[in-house]
Amino acid sequence: MKVRVVCRKIYDYIRYDLKEISFPSSLPDPPNIKKRRILTWDERIWVFKRAARLYAASWVRDIGPDLRPDDYKKDDDMTDETNGEKKTTKGKESSTLEDLAVAARGGMETLRPALQRVYMTRASAYRDALKSFIEGYQEGVQHVMEKKEDSKTQEDADLPKKST
Numbered sequence: 001m002k003v004r005v006v007c008r009k010i011y012d013y014i015r016y017d018l019k020e021i022s023f024p025s026s027l028p029d030p031p032n033i034k035k036r037r038i039l040t041w042d043e044r045i046w047v048f049k050r051a052a053r054l055y056a057a058s059w060v061r062d063i064g065p066d067l068r069p070d071d072y073k074k075d076d077d078m079t080d081e082t083n084g085e086k087k088t089t090k091g092k093e094s095s096t097l098e099d100l101a102v103a104a105r106g107g108m109e110t111l112r113p114a115l116q117r118v119y120m121t122r123a124s125a126y127r128d129a130l131k132s133f134i135e136g137y138q139e140g141v142q143h144v145m146e147k148k149e150d151s152k153t154q155e156d157a158d159l160p161k162k163s164t
């Protein structure tokens with residue numbers, strides 16, 4: 001009877017525990033999480049097409065005159081013959097992230113100046129913040145020193161009165 005129990009325990013260990021040790025299962029999802037349904041092939045194709053369109057559109061956006069000077073020169077040179085007015089680009093300024101994204105697409109030659117611009121901007125911001133902190137600190141120290149001097153002069157003025 002003992003051999004049968006030992007054999008059953010070994011069998012259970014191999015069947016359940018060893019499998020779990022070798023290939024651990026992930027934790028189950030919490031009960032409040034709803035599983036998403038599996039997409040059909042048509043839906044997968046639609047999602048892929050939409051993602052490809054959005055990705056392609058991200059490559060053609062005009063993001064900065066410094067990074068694409070040729071595109072902006074063409075816009076400035078074009079004239080509207082009916083009105084005789086020059087076409088200009090929109091007055092929007094691009095964000096730093098957009099500038100870096102365009103620069104990264106252009107390779108190291110365009111990325112280096114963009115990163116230098118970012119670091120110089122950050123360095124000047126830190127320098128200005130440090131200067132303003134030092135000025136404020138010095139003003140605070142002067143204010144405290146003036147209070148101490150005022151209190152000393154008042155104490156000095158009070159001492160002769162007390163002695164008489």
